[in-house]
Amino acid sequence: MSVSARSVGGALADIVGRDRLHDHSTLTAAMAIDGRRPAWVARPRSIDALAGVIALAAEERLAVTPRGSGSSLELGFPPARVDVVLDLSGLDEIPEYNPDDLTVTVHAGVTAGSLASRLAARRQLLPLDPPGWRSRTLGGLAATGASGPRRLRHGTMRDLLLGVRFVQADGVVTWGGAKVVKSVSGYDVPKLHVGALGTLGVLAELTLRLHPAPETEGTWLAAFGTAEAAGGFVAALLDSSIEPSRIEILNAHVLRLAGEETERVAVAVSIGSAEAAVRAQSEAVERLARAAGGAVTSVGADFWEVYAQTARAGAVGLRVATLPTAVIGAMREVERHAPALVTGSVALGTLTVGLPAADVETTRALVEGLRAFVADAGGSVVVERGPAEVREVIDPWGPVEPGALALMRSLRDEFDRGRVLNPGRFVGRL
Amino acid sequence: MALSRGIVDELYAIVGKDGVIVSDEGRLVYECDMHTFYKGAPDAVVLPTTAAQVQAVVRLCRRERVPIVPRGSGTGLIGGAMAPAGGVMVATTRMDQVVELDLPNRTATVQPGLINLWLTRAVAASGYFFAPDPSSQMVSSIGGNVATNAGGPHCLKYGITTNHVLGLELVTGAGELVHLGGKVVDRPGYDLTGVAVGSEGTLGLVTAVTVRLLHVPEAVKTLLAAFASLVRASETVSEIIAAGIVPAAMEMLDRVIIGAINAGVAPVYPRDADAVLLIELDGPRAEVEAQAERCAAICRARGALQVQVARDDAERALLWKGRKEAAGAVGRVTASYLLQDAVVPRSRLPEIMREMEAIAARHHVMIANVFHAGDGNLHPMICYDDRRPEELARATRANDELLEACIALGGTVTGEHGVGIDKAKKLPLQYADADLNFMYRMRRVFDPDAIMNPGKLLPSHPACGEGFRPTRPALPAGTWI
Numbered sequence: 017m018s019v020s021a022r023s024v025g026g027a028l029a030d031i032v033g034r035d036r037l038h039d040h041s042t043l044t045a046a047m048a049i050d051g052r053r054p055a056w057v058a059r060p061r062s063i064d065a066l067a068g069v070i071a072l073a074a075e076e077r078l079a080v081t082p083r084g085s086g087s088s089l090e091l092g093f094p095p096a097r098v099d100v101v102l103d104l105s106g107l108d109e110i111p112e113y114n115p116d117d118l119t120v121t122v123h124a125g126v127t128a129g130s131l132a133s134r135l136a137a138r139r140q141l142l143p144l145d146p147p148g149w150r151s152r153t154l155g156g157l158a159a160t161g162a163s164g165p166r167r168l169r170h171g172t173m174r175d176l177l178l179g180v181r182f183v184q185a186d187g188v189v190t191w192g193g194a195k196v197v198k199s200v201s202g203y204d205v206p207k208l209h210v211g212a213l214g215t216l217g218v219l220a221e222l223t224l225r226l227h228p229a230p231e232t233e234g235t236w237l238a239a240f241g242t243a244e245a246a247g248g249f250v251a252a253l254l255d256s257s258i259e260p261s262r263i264e265i266l267n268a269h270v271l272r273l274a275g276e277e278t279e280r281v282a283v284a285v286s287i288g289s290a291e292a293a294v295r296a297q298s299e300a301v302e303r304l305a306r307a308a309g310g311a312v313t314s315v316g317a318d319f320w321e322v323y324a325q326t327a328r329a330g331a332v333g334l335r336v337a338t339l340p341t342a343v344i345g346a347m348r349e350v351e352r353h354a355p356a357l358v359t360g361s362v363a364l365g366t367l368t369v370g371l372p373a374a375d376v377e378t379t380r381a382l383v384e385g386l387r388a389f390v391a392d393a394g395g396s397v398v399v400e401r402g403p404a405e406v407r408e409v410i411d412p413w414g415p416v417e418p419g420a421l422a423l424m425r426s427l428r429d430e431f432d433r434g435r436v437l438n439p440g441r442f443v444g445r446l
Numbered sequence: 447m448a449l450s451r452g453i454v455d456e457l458y459a460i461v462g463k464d465g466v467i468v469s470d471e472g473r474l475v476y477e478c479d480m481h482t483f484y485k486g487a488p489d490a491v492v493l494p495t496t497a498a499q500v501q502a503v504v505r506l507c508r509r510e511r512v513p514i515v516p517r518g519s520g521t522g523l524i525g526g527a528m529a530p531a532g533g534v535m536v537a538t539t540r541m542d543q544v545v546e547l548d549l550p551n552r553t554a555t556v557q558p559g560l561i562n563l564w565l566t567r568a569v570a571a572s573g574y575f576f577a578p579d580p581s582s583q584m585v586s587s588i589g590g591n592v593a594t595n596a597g598g599p600h601c602l603k604y605g606i607t608t609n610h611v612l613g614l615e616l617v618t619g620a621g622e623l624v625h626l627g628g629k630v631v632d633r634p635g636y637d638l639t640g641v642a643v644g645s646e647g648t649l650g651l652v653t654a655v656t657v658r659l660l661h662v663p664e665a666v667k668t669l670l671a672a673f674a675s676l677v678r679a680s681e682t683v684s685e686i687i688a689a690g691i692v693p694a695a696m697e698m699l700d701r702v703i704i705g706a707i708n709a710g711v712a713p714v715y716p717r718d719a720d721a722v723l724l725i726e727l728d729g730p731r732a733e734v735e736a737q738a739e740r741c742a743a744i745c746r747a748r749g750a751l752q753v754q755v756a757r758d759d760a761e762r763a764l765l766w767k768g769r770k771e772a773a774g775a776v777g778r779v780t781a782s783y784l785l786q787d788a789v790v791p792r793s794r795l796p797e798i799m800r801e802m803e804a805i806a807a808r809h810h811v812m813i814a815n816v817f818h819a820g821d822g823n824l825h826p827m828i829c830y831d832d833r834r835p836e837e838l839a840r841a842t843r844a845n846d847e848l849l850e851a852c853i854a855l856g857g858t859v860t861g862e863h864g865v866g867i868d869k870a871k872k873l874p875l876q877y878a879d880a881d882l883n884f885m886y887r888m889r890r891v892f893d894p895d896a897i898m899n900p901g902k903l904l905p906s907h908p909a910c911g912e913g914f915r916p917t918r919p920a921l922p923a924g925t926w927i
Contacts, residue, residue: 114791116687117791118687175609191880192881195856195858196791197821198861198862199858199860200594201869203885203888204643205881205884207640212636228687254552254661259733289729290733293729293730296731339630366632390630394633396634423624424635427891
């Protein structure tokens with residue numbers, strides 16, 4: 017170990033505390049990212065300490081990979097360099113909760129599950145429910161741009177993130193946005209950070225818009241003989257005055273994983289509202305499903321827990337986005353290549369695909385086939401999960417419009433020319 | 447700054463002679479937007495019809511280091527569409543086409559000059575609407591809505607413009623034509639669409655906008671509740687939200703406004719009320735019915751003098767009529783006023799109302815209030831007589847104190863009108879140097895030579911500030927805010 021490395025370790029220990037720093041003597045293989053072992057894992061307890069770590073890394077030209085719960089470290093290219101892993105799970109305070117304003121300010125390491133328990137007491141919720149959301153951190157959900165079924169009604173993190181405190185690549189703590197539900201003061205800086213993997217700043221604190229939890233929510237599963245019939249049902253649903261809170265499609269492989277012996281395709285529909293309104297709308301849902309040739313059963317609220325598990329199964333995970341009218345076609349395209357687990361939103365045009373095996377050639381054929389299929393519509397296929405060797409040879413992000421990519425590169429150069437933050441992982445290996 | 451003959455000739459070559467205005471009387475029309483405080487005519491106005499023309503104009507201006515000021519319908523309230531340093535104004539008036547309606551995918555792509563309400567009219571028969579409803583929606587352009595990230599009464603439930611924009615075609619200040627986002631969601635990379643919305647033309651010129659369309663709700667219900675106290679009415683707002691109801695809109699009018707409307711528009715509101723709260727609910731019928739009952743009960747429990755539920759569309763329109771004509775009606779009680787757009791957390795509404803009364807008393811000014819109560823977005827009008835300079839001075843002090851009070855409660859400088867030239871100097875109340883610096887650097891990435899709408903959105907640009915004196919400080923009649 018070099019003198020310089022020893023002194024960096026000492027400086028890191030001074031910043032975060034000896035007991036919050038792993039170095040070569042305590043690092044385990046599990047702390048590696050895509051096989052790249054960091055020299056240190058630092059777990060700051062405060063935003064000041066977080067800023068101190070990044071300032072030091074910038075000075076020493078070290079590469080920093082932020083991590084929340086570690087659920088999405090496979091998103092993007094394998095990192096070009098990993099020197100310091102910044103474990104943000106220690107930033108777990110909720111400094112402000114204003115139920116009457118439907119806003120909350122949390123530190124980046126707070127998990128969505130612990131926030132949910134806090135909000136439940138006031139019958140409120142943060143409608144962000146990607147698979148595994150309970151154990152994931154809010155900073156991670158923002159940095160990865162994760163979303164789930166509730167997005168249909170309430171949008172994604174981009175619609176819910178009001179303000180953000182972040183640490184720039186030189187260690188400067190910066191604030192963007194506002195703490196109120198409506199503000200157009202200056203640029204919408206929070207949006208720049210959603211899905212940016214911390215490449216323009218490591219997220220430290222988020223101010224979020226909340227929603228009232230529905231008085232009651234019912235969930236129904238409608239099963240159809242074909243994907244086209246299921247798609248037709250969703251189209252009819254969207255064209256009606258019914259306002260579901262979640263609508264997701266599930267293919268037969270998913271249903272079998274969930275314990276149903278079937279060749280069918282199902283649509284799960286939830287309606288959350290006042291009790292009378294749920295009743296009235298559920299009758300309309302049943303009518304539409306039957307008209308489309310579907311069989312409807314009422315399922316419990318825990319259906320969505322089963323759904324979340326199946327949506328994250330498989331050795332390689334893809335995220336597909338296309339036009340809503342092309343989703344069923346994309347689903348067919350997936351199934352033509354592999355017996356994959358497919359869930360998604362016919363309403364929004366998104367699919368989550370789980371491949372049973374992490375075979376590079378099968379994955380490549382599927383990803384290329386799908387990219388060709390969604391190209392005309394301006395869609396995308398992202399490899400969001402899978403072994404490093406897959407994400408090394410297949411661009412996990414796919415093509416980005418050249419003009420837009422040039423702007424992204426300029427932004428990255430402007431704010432992190434030395435590539436301190438998450439180097440190489442983002443689109444275009446930024 | 448005057449443009450050289452050569453530059454004008456090049457503009458002619460790009461958009462045609464009938465697409466360039468250089469005469470003094472022609473340019474005068476473009477010297478200000480609805481915020482008539484700030485005047486500055488451009489040296490030329492160009493009226494392009496295509497993105498290629500816009501790009502050619504930007505490239506020319508960049509080469510010649512000539513400022514560019516974008517303009518939609520000129521209905522902004524922040525001096526965003528005036529030319530403090532002269533230069534070329536690019537008006538989108540002739541880019542007013544619907545490029546594509548894709549109803550099965552619930553999107554529309556339009557040119558920036560299309561009037562907001564025209565889009566809703568184009569899709570209404572199919573059961574859809576474009577949700578952002580700034581009060582100016584009958585005349586304001588979608589490009590302008592995008593530039594200011596416009597809100598409106600119904601953004602309480604539906605969100606502001608940015609929540610409905612899926613993609614943009616943009617000519618950056620560097621002269622590059624880029625496509626950001628699109629009809630398909632979740633495009634990998636930074637959310638540049640999200641950054642460009644609300645950038646007030648400082649990053650580039652939008653040449654096409656792809657927006658989301660929503661299904662028209664099954665039912666709409668409007669309630670009017672009159673209160674003997676503005677503070678009481680404000681508490682009611684918080685209680686409705688706390689009950690788990692987010693109405694489509696919740697609007698408040700104070701005594702001054704109620705009087706002005708009853709006298710000047712129609713006697714629609716109870717005479718003895720100190721505050722009127724308008725609540726609109728929409729959605730599935732059964733949900734709307736249940737929520738309307740609950741809202742009415744909360745209002746009564748809070749001591750409302752009167753709770754009225756509109757029975758049909760005609761009654762609904764009548765309840766809204768006063769609200770929509772409020773800003774114009776104020777002209778009956780004051781010659782001039784300063785208008786604010788600050789936001790406070792809605793739970794602090796009672797506090798800021800009390801504070802506002804104290805400020806008004808301290809500076810001997812009348813403050814009229816009509817505002818988006820549901821999201822805490824205030825529009826206090828601080829009245830003064832422009833023939834008496836000392837009144838303006840007092841109004842300005844009251845205005846500054848009120849803004850500072852809003853920020854102290856955790857609020858923001860502008861909720862929906864935007865920053866423009868009017869509020870640029872106020873941003874440091876809300877942001878530290880590091881925060882502003884981040885925004886400056888971001889701007890430079892898109893606009894390396896600082897030609898795009900200089901003096902707007904961020905403070906301390908040389909063109910922004912003391913040189914601009916109020917000239918005629920009132921909104922034109924008929925404006926509603």
